Amino acid sequence: TSTTTRTRKSTDRELPGEEISPGLRLIETSLPMPAPEQALSLAFSKRDEESVDPRNLLFFDTETTGLAGGTGTRAFMIGAADWHQDGLRVRQVLMTTMAAESAMLDVFTAWLGEKDTVLSSYNGRCYDSPLLKTRYRLARKEDPITPLDHVDLLFPTRRRYRGTWENCRLATIERELLRIVREDDLPGSEAPAAWLNYLRGGSARNLRRVAAHNHQDVVTLALAYAAFSLTYLGGSYWDSDEGLNLMKGRLFGLGYDLYDPVWSDQPPGYTLLLAAAFTVAGPSVAAARAVT
Numbered sequence: 233t234s235t236t237t238r239t240r241k242s243t244d245r246e247l248p249g250e251e252i253s254p255g256l257r258l259i260e261t262s263l264p265m266p267a268p269e270q271a272l273s274l275a276f277s278k279r280d281e282e283s284v285d286p287r288n289l290l291f292f293d294t295e296t297t298g299l300a301g302g303t304g305t306r307a308f309m310i311g312a313a314d315w316h317q318d319g320l321r322v323r324q325v326l327m328t329t330m331a332a333e334s335a336m337l338d339v340f341t342a343w344l345g346e347k348d349t350v351l352s353s354y355n356g357r358c359y360d361s362p363l364l365k366t367r368y369r370l371a372r373k374e375d376p377i378t379p380l381d382h383v384d385l386l387f388p389t390r391r392r393y394r395g396t397w398e399n400c401r402l403a404t405i406e407r408e409l410l411r412i413v414r415e416d417d418l419p420g421s422e423a424p425a426a427w428l429n430y431l432r433g434g435s436a437r438n439l440r441r442v443a444a445h446n447h448q449d450v451v452t453l454a455l456a457y458a459a460f461s462l463t464y465l466g467g468s469y470w471d472s473d474e475g476l477n478l479m480k481g482r483l484f485g486l487g488y489d490l491y492d493p494v495w496s497d498q499p500p501g502y503t504l505l506l507a508a509a510f511t512v513a514g515p516s517v518a519a520a521r522a523v524t
Contacts (some may be wrong), residue, residue: 242279255329261322267315276388290314291352291453292468294360297425308427313450341376351382354402
């Protein structure tokens with residue numbers, strides 16, 4: 233006689249969002265983070281005379297079936313954040329079947345076409361964009377990514393902080409620059425297994441954690457972009473201690489709430505003073521130093 237062992241399907245199959253087409257879910261949230269009121273400089277990216285309307289930025293990140301890339305690797309989730317109306321909008325599309333890839337690519341194309349989009353990512357030029365372009369090509373769809381401007385935050389991070397920080401991972405930016413510490417975060421390396429386990433009938437728990445991880449990634453990109461743009465005032469970066477205080481003052485002056493989402497462990501007086509100095513004398517290191 234022979235016995236067959238069957239994997240019992242999990243009863244925990246609930247995923248966030250709503251199904252917008254067979255096997256494709258949309259997760260959409262909005263955070264109370266108003267867009268900066270003025271154009272953001274690109275000087276930190278060696279584009280000294282250029283700036284971008286913050287509402288045109290689309291911060292994106294993918295979760296994929298493998299970390300090596302290549303033709304056999306596909307994205308099962310695309311997350312994107314942009315400033316929309318009164319806050320930061322975060323949209324994520326998640327495939328729950330292999331057959332939903334075409335619909336997912338169409339949704340991302342639609343997002344890219346909503347405005348004069350400028351993409352921003354972390355290592356997206358070398359990983360996320362080439363991977364998605366390959367998937368568009370294999371699906372025999374027009375590539376919407378190549379024509380767009382793309383600001384990859386990995387390269388200015390390396391130029392500024394290599395040798396200062398232990399590494400230049402996105403989690404290090406969160407900890408060292410933004411003072412964000414994640415709780416119960418699922419490492420990106422475990423995302424492929426979480427998705428495949430769900431496809432095979434397993435629990436949705438880790439796939440929900442993947443969605444939370446991706447959500448935080450694109451929010452961090454928006455905060456990091458603003459931080460890089462604002463800490464390059466006057467043609468030079470602030471040092472880490474001074475820069476942290478001046479960045480808080482500048483972000484507060486642009487409408488971000490102190491303590492949440494702008495991290496601070498100090499009373500608000502000094503930050504308010506710096507914000508006032510920027511309002512009166514313009515955003516410069518000299519203006520801030522004049523009141524210290």
